[in-house]
Amino acid sequence: MTPATSTTSSTPSTASSGISTVAVIGFGAMGSGISHVCALAGMDVIAVEPDAGTRERNLESIGGFLQRAVDKGRMDAQARSDTLDRIRPVGSLEDAFGAQLVIEAAIERIEVKQEVFRELDAGCAEDTILATNTSALSVTEIAAACERPERVCGLHFFNPAPVLPLVEVVRAERTSDDTVDRARRFVLDIAKEPIVCGDTPGFVVNRLLIPLMNDAVRVFAQGTASAEDIDRGARYGLNWPIGPLALLDLVGLDVHVHASEAMWEAYREPRFSAPPLLERMVKAGKLGRKSGEGFYDYRD
Ligand SMILES: NC(=O)c1ccc[n+]([C@@H]2O[C@H](COP(=O)([O-])OP(=O)(O)OC[C@H]3O[C@@H](n4cnc5c(N)ncnc54)[C@H](O)[C@@H]3O)[C@@H](O)[C@H]2O)c1
The missing domain is CATH 3.40.50.720 (NAD(P)-binding Rossmann-like Domain)
Incomplete structure (x- = not known):
């Protein structure tokens, strides 16, 4: 597949940087x-x-x-x-x-x-x-x-x-x-x-991923689907290896809120701002896997 326009192509040339x-x-x-x-x-x-x-x-x-x-x-x-x-x-x-x-x-x-x-x-x-x-x-x-x-x-x-x-x-x-x-x-x-x-905030992947993870939290906060089902939706409908809420627990909710705030400062697009539920969870010490509790319970 050839991209229609390409200003910064990453098509491989001869791979050898000479770096040892x-x-x-x-x-x-x-x-x-x-x-x-x-x-x-x-x-x-x-x-x-x-x-x-x-x-x-x-x-x-x-x-x-x-x-x-x-x-x-x-x-x-x-x-x-x-x-x-x-x-x-x-x-x-x-x-x-x-x-x-x-x-x-x-x-x-x-x-x-x-x-x-x-x-x-x-x-x-x-x-x-x-x-x-x-x-x-x-x-x-x-x-x-x-x-x-x-x-x-x-x-x-x-x-x-x-x-x-x-x-x-x-x-x-x-x-x-x-x-x-x-x-x-x-x-x-x-x-x-x-x-x-x-050199733009979030480069490519976090520019895509951070608002998407915030949207997953917003769906959860609406109470219309469980954390398990939101994650199953991403795994079985989008073929992700891990759902967005389980991923948030892995990354650390505090780390994600910090990154969201930086992106919000840079872009001022509402999807970048961390949902209030996430901020409350961080204040309560629910940081994900590292604290034993986030969208899932890891305490046992
Ligand atoms: N953790 C992630 O998921 C992730 C992913 C991609 C990029 N990053 C970036 O990678 C960098 C490191 O993140 P991390 O998660 O490994 O953090 P970390 O806290 O696990 O490791 C940072 C290390 O740097 C050391 N350090 C502090 N000051 C130093 C100095 N002056 N010279 C040399 N070492 C020093 C610390 O002692 C610590 O061991 C950050 O810039 C972060 O944004 C992190």
Whole structure:
């Protein structure tokens, strides 16, 4: 199928970015998932994480994930240990300076990300690509901390990164064509599916998904269908692997409300504003799976 118009085509060219060493900044939920994916693709990974406990815990959890693949016969024990050996968790940002690509996945705060990018821009080689995994901040604003904003782009992975194939390659205001092209080829190298998009709030997928999840909550709040039936509707009528309310419980209701507020600020379209029911649930501590209760009960 050929699109009628295409300004930012993501049709694969030759997949080979030439990138063999990646630094990942932040080894939390996303950073550890991204490190896992890059190591599986045969790349050396320097994972910068200030918290020693997080470094240890998340390396162990990657090891556990890979062990399950061995147990199921999808990987041999040698490949598991080689993959783990390729990930080097460290505490200092300077250890990232030698990488060919840096993917920042630190906490979602603009001042933290700008400081990290300022230091990377000064310390890394000129042709190192600096990417951010931000979901809701402006890539252009993060890049503004750099002397060379043309080598800055977004690489937005989805959670859990080892499972979900999509990566949005975000072209910020000053990102060069060469940076977009190399970043897109890197995504192909790690066996993921790239789409190229502009630096607008929610990029492509969250722009579609956030209002849809809010609408699912509005249907539930009307009292015309149960949570189970709304989710069954999406699973059996739209072929979603998980319904929107179960997905909200997985993402965290607080995280979703925060993202909705940011999108509402940006677009001022009513579908982006979080429904009052969601805000009440967050105030009551019903945050989804992580608190044991959301649209479903997980306490047993
Ligand atoms: N969780 C998701 O579903 C999801 C999906 C896509 C993108 N993202 C984005 O990924 C980024 C990380 O999110 P997460 O869910 O992994 O958060 P997280 O809290 O699990 O991990 C963030 C990690 O960054 C570390 N950190 C804090 N300051 C740092 C610094 N200056 N240098 C290096 N590390 C630092 C923290 O110690 C923590 O371990 C955010 O920008 C978020 O918007 C999250």
